[in-house]
Amino acid sequence: xxxxxxxxxxxxxxxxxxxxxxxxxxxxxxxxxxxxxxxxxxxxxxxxxxxxxxxxxxxxxxxxxxxxxxxxxxxxxxxxxxxxxxxxxxxxxxxxxxxxxxxxxxxxxxxxxxxxxxxxxxxxxxxxxxxxxxxxxxxxxxxxxxxxxxxxxxxxxxxxxxxxxxxxxxxxxxxxxxxxxxxxxxxxxxxxxxxxxxxxxxxxxxxxxxxxxxxxxxxxxx
Amino acid sequence: xxxxxxxxxxxxxxxxxxxxxxxxxxxxxxxxxxxxxxxxxxxxxxxxxxxxxxxxxxxxxxxxxxxxxxxxxxxxxxxxxxxxxxxxxxxxxxxxxxxxxxxxxxxxxxxxxxxxxxxxxxxxxxxxxxxxxxxxxxxxxxxxxxxxxxxxxxxxxxxxxxxxxxxxxxxxxxxxxxxxxxxxxxxxxxxxxxxxxxxxxxxxxxxxxxxxxxxxxxxxxx
Amino acid sequence: xxxxxxxxxxxxxxxxxxxxxxxxxxxxxxxxxxxxxxxxxxxxxxxxxxxxxxxxxxxxxxxxxxxxxxxxxxxxxxxxxxxxxxxxxxxxxxxxxxxxxxxxxxxxxxxxxxxxxxxxxxxxxxxxxxxxxxxxxxxxxxxxxxxxxxxxxxxxxxxxxxxxxxxxxxxxxxxxxxxxxxxxxxxxxxxxxxxxxxxxxxxxxxxxxxxxxxxxxxxxxx
Amino acid sequence: xxxxxxxxxxxxxxxxxxxxxxxxxxxxxxxxxxxxxxxxxxxxxxxxxxxxxxxxxxxxxxxxxxxxxxxxxxxxxxxxxxxxxxxxxxxxxxxxxxxxxxxxxxxxxxxxxxxxxxxxxxxxxxxxxxxxxxxxxxxxxxxxxxxxxxxxxxxxxxxxxxxxxxxxxxxxxxxxxxxxxxxxxxxxxxxxxxxxxxxxxxxxxxxxxxxxxxxxxxxxxx
DNA sequence: AATGAATGAGTATTCATTCAT
DNA sequence: AATGAATGAATACTCATTCAT
Numbered sequence: 025x026x027x028x029x030x031x032x033x034x035x036x037x038x039x040x041x042x043x044x045x046x047x048x049x050x051x052x053x054x055x056x057x058x059x060x061x062x063x064x065x066x067x068x069x070x071x072x073x074x075x076x077x078x079x080x081x082x083x084x085x086x087x088x089x090x091x092x093x094x095x096x097x098x099x100x101x102x103x104x105x106x107x108x109x110x111x112x113x114x115x116x117x118x119x120x121x122x123x124x125x126x127x128x129x130x131x132x133x134x135x136x137x138x139x140x141x142x143x144x145x146x147x148x149x150x151x152x153x154x155x156x157x158x159x160x161x162x163x164x165x166x167x168x169x170x171x172x173x174x175x176x177x178x179x180x181x182x183x184x185x186x187x188x189x190x191x192x193x194x195x196x197x198x199x200x201x202x203x204x205x206x207x208x209x210x211x212x213x214x215x216x217x218x219x220x221x222x223x224x225x226x227x228x229x230x231x232x233x234x235x236x237x238x239x240x241x242x243x244x245x246x
Numbered sequence: 247x248x249x250x251x252x253x254x255x256x257x258x259x260x261x262x263x264x265x266x267x268x269x270x271x272x273x274x275x276x277x278x279x280x281x282x283x284x285x286x287x288x289x290x291x292x293x294x295x296x297x298x299x300x301x302x303x304x305x306x307x308x309x310x311x312x313x314x315x316x317x318x319x320x321x322x323x324x325x326x327x328x329x330x331x332x333x334x335x336x337x338x339x340x341x342x343x344x345x346x347x348x349x350x351x352x353x354x355x356x357x358x359x360x361x362x363x364x365x366x367x368x369x370x371x372x373x374x375x376x377x378x379x380x381x382x383x384x385x386x387x388x389x390x391x392x393x394x395x396x397x398x399x400x401x402x403x404x405x406x407x408x409x410x411x412x413x414x415x416x417x418x419x420x421x422x423x424x425x426x427x428x429x430x431x432x433x434x435x436x437x438x439x440x441x442x443x444x445x446x447x448x449x450x451x452x453x454x455x456x457x458x459x460x461x462x463x464x465x466x467x468x
Numbered sequence: 469x470x471x472x473x474x475x476x477x478x479x480x481x482x483x484x485x486x487x488x489x490x491x492x493x494x495x496x497x498x499x500x501x502x503x504x505x506x507x508x509x510x511x512x513x514x515x516x517x518x519x520x521x522x523x524x525x526x527x528x529x530x531x532x533x534x535x536x537x538x539x540x541x542x543x544x545x546x547x548x549x550x551x552x553x554x555x556x557x558x559x560x561x562x563x564x565x566x567x568x569x570x571x572x573x574x575x576x577x578x579x580x581x582x583x584x585x586x587x588x589x590x591x592x593x594x595x596x597x598x599x600x601x602x603x604x605x606x607x608x609x610x611x612x613x614x615x616x617x618x619x620x621x622x623x624x625x626x627x628x629x630x631x632x633x634x635x636x637x638x639x640x641x642x643x644x645x646x647x648x649x650x651x652x653x654x655x656x657x658x659x660x661x662x663x664x665x666x667x668x669x670x671x672x673x674x675x676x677x678x679x680x681x682x683x684x685x686x687x688x689x690x
Numbered sequence: 691x692x693x694x695x696x697x698x699x700x701x702x703x704x705x706x707x708x709x710x711x712x713x714x715x716x717x718x719x720x721x722x723x724x725x726x727x728x729x730x731x732x733x734x735x736x737x738x739x740x741x742x743x744x745x746x747x748x749x750x751x752x753x754x755x756x757x758x759x760x761x762x763x764x765x766x767x768x769x770x771x772x773x774x775x776x777x778x779x780x781x782x783x784x785x786x787x788x789x790x791x792x793x794x795x796x797x798x799x800x801x802x803x804x805x806x807x808x809x810x811x812x813x814x815x816x817x818x819x820x821x822x823x824x825x826x827x828x829x830x831x832x833x834x835x836x837x838x839x840x841x842x843x844x845x846x847x848x849x850x851x852x853x854x855x856x857x858x859x860x861x862x863x864x865x866x867x868x869x870x871x872x873x874x875x876x877x878x879x880x881x882x883x884x885x886x887x888x889x890x891x892x893x894x895x896x897x898x899x900x901x902x903x904x905x906x907x908x909x910x911x912x
Numbered sequence: 913a914a915t916g917a918a919t920g921a922g923t924a925t926t927c928a929t930t931c932a933t
Numbered sequence: 934a935a936t937g938a939a940t941g942a943a944t945a946c947t948c949a950t951t952c953a954t
Binding site: 221 | 268269270271351352354355356408409410413414415417418419420421423424425428431440443444445446447448450
């Protein structure tokens with residue numbers, strides 16, 4: 025059996041085991057047994073538990089980012105792009121529940137070598153979302169009206185595009201985990217739920233609505 | 247030293263250790279040493295690592311629910327209640343990072359004895375949010391019109407309150423992490439961002455708006 | 469069984485095992501089994517193989533230096549002191565062959581934590597011998613004659629008291645190892661052999677004789 | 691690459707590795723990698739770690755004996771021969787530190803297959819030294835006087851030539867180590883120091899002098 | 913109320929060695 | 934002449950847990 029193939033098998037088994045058991049509880053014995061080889065071969069190819077875990081994180085995070093960004097239609101309206109990305113995200117995490125578990129639950133609770141890789145992935149997604157939000161904000165207010173546009177841009181940008189993007193990604197991550205462990209929730213349904221939750225809100229936000237402690241009821245239910 | 251006090255110390259140490267290291271990596275030795283007692287005493291009082299972990303989850307989840315629901319003003323408008331709850335949530339998790347880590351990151355990745363406790367907590371919070379959403383929906387459509395109200399209720403129920411709650415908690419958690427590592431973002435600001443993100447959206451949801459794949463741009467930018 | 473006693477037993481077993489097998493080949497399992505306890509207890513008391521080895525080296529080197537310097541009669545003639553020290557040295561190494569093996573054979577071939585301790589011991593012995601050689605040189609030439617004495621001192625000191633001491637200690641170490649593994653060689657016999665080898669030579673050296681490449685035969689057999 | 695050449699490379703790498711790491715800590719992987727070949731080839735040529743180690747010992751011990759005995763001038767006076775041999779010894783060990791480490795430190799601490807080879811080497815050197823001592827003794831007492839000669843021979847034999855050789859080698863090794871770490875001490879100077887230490891003493895031994903516990907001071911300072 | 917002494921069962925990692933090609 | 938693939942057996946070290954006091 026050629027090495028590349030074996031390495032792929034090992035990573036598959038490792039992702040599954042790390043995802044189910046967690047980094048600490050996963051044992052190299054179990055991984056080797058899943059592949060049907062002896063432990064020394066795993067070490068020969070992947071050096072250590074730590075490196076194996078890091079390799080899993082890297083592979084899964086790259087696969088996820090690729091899946092999410094694969095279907096983008098550059099010219100499409102921002103909300104359509106977001107919808108496409110969300111469907112891809114939920115579909116990918118549904119098909120790779122162990123990989124998603126590794127990224128979402130395991131990788132973040134173990135020191136720097138691992139968290140950094142996840143942070144990189146998250147930043148890629150946040151950047152993607154941030155771009156969409158910025159574009160939509162500009163559209164909503166019409167590009168020709170520069171004064172307005174500047175105000176709107178600053179409103180949205182200054183306010184906290186970054187925070188909103190974080191919230192969106194966090195919501196998506198959490199929903200993905202929930203969708204994975206709740207039977208009967210499809211990727212499209214999860215994406216729709218999130219659009220209802222986030223986009224409809226974001227859309228109004230772009231249109232200039234703001235929630236404040238005092239006047240929220242009026243503006244919210246206008 | 248009276249037993250109750252010692253038990254409290256032990257749970258404090260355990261929450262801290264479990265939160266930092268994770269269930270597997272946490273060691274009873276470290277917990278005992280943090281308290282300054284011998285291991286057998288920990289076992290005498292708390293029986294086993296598993297029971298200790300379960301006790302931690304129970305205590306922390308009750309504390310979190312209590313904190314979130316403490317400030318409720320029963321008669322207040324729903325969005326004000328949500329705002330109050332979110333501020334309390336961000337404040338509590340910021341003050342109890344280890345407890346929150348135990349609930350959010352550790353408890354879910356370990357077999358049934360633990361997940362159940364977290365599910366209980368989650369249900370309490372979801373019930374709280376569901377109540378708010380239901381109340382708001384009723385307000386929005388006018389309580390006298392029963393037919394309408396039923397429709398609204400069912401609409402909200404169908405689009406999965408549980409999913410929305412997941413999204414909300416995920417967004418909240420993500421924002422909390424981001425707020426913690428971004429200087430100059432307070433608990434209140436994080437809560438305000440989340441209100442902008444979620445409530446303004448939820449508010450429109452209640453008012454009957456729906457995002458669908460075809461008509462989203464029109465409705466969103468109405 | 470009290471901890472101090474157990475620790476002593478463990479060190480005894482460790483010295484024996486390290487001495488016979490070497491650092492790498494010695495196994496913690498074997499040491500624990502020799503003592504009749506489980507491995508975790510060895511780790512609880514002595515932390516690691518490395519620390520255990522270091523503790524053995526320290527204990528044995530202190531015991532050896534103590535044995536050699538115990539019998540010194542401060543006022544006695546230098547050669548008598550040397551004889552006394554050598555007998556003590558050979559007697560101690562004969563009684564503690566494993567300890568001596570640890571110091572002489574094992575400790576020096578493993579990185580810095582260990583070699584340093586042996587170097588310390590060796591320096592203590594070299595200092596002891598250096599003192600004797602210097603004293604004897606002064607005696608041999610008569611203290612009143614300052615001019616002569618200075619010359620003699622410089623002769624011996626400059627030449628290489630340090631080198632001679634190193635040679636003596638090395639010869640003793642080597643002889644001790646040989647005596648240990650050769651049946652029928654007593655401590656006194658080993659000491660006598662070394663006195664014949666070294667002292668009779670040193671005595672003549674003190675008296676002003678020098679071996680040089682050209683004139684050696686004449687001076688040596690004068 | 692012809693087999694003989696490859697075998698030489700392998701032994702070079704093995705000597706270096708065994709000398710630096712010790713028998714146990716040396717790994718066949720490292721040796722193969724140093725040569726730049728695969729492990730199976732090492733096994734094909736040299737069969738096993740044990741045989742490889744034995745081969746190293748044999749090669750290095752033969753090289754050392756050859757180096758020491760290479761410069762002998764059969765007719766020369768004994769002390770000149772000793773001097774020549776010592777210089778050769780110091781020079782060879784300084785140039786082949788790994789080989790010397792293998793012979794001196796590693797070979798003796800591992801069971802019978804290895805020690806035997808070292809014993810053979812040691813016997814060759816002892817025989818060489820014994821020859822010198824015997825010759826010198828005969829010279830000193832005059833060859834015609836057979837009775838005397840027998841006495842002298844027996845004297846030397848009784849006081850244990852093997853022990854003296856051990857002392858000499860130990861002194862030489864210790865001096866070699868000291869010379870290596872003390873700047874400005876050459877092989878020749880080390881050899882000279884050792885001659886001062888040993889030969890001047892040995893010379894007097896040959897001439898019939900003996901150190902005894904009672905009369906040492908008188909004889910030593912005659 | 914509290915502990916010193918002790919362990920069975922695991923976990924990551926390494927190494928000499930072989931087989932098929 | 935040479936290697937890629939593979940492993941059985943061992944080794945240092947850890948941990949939850951108990952018992953006698």
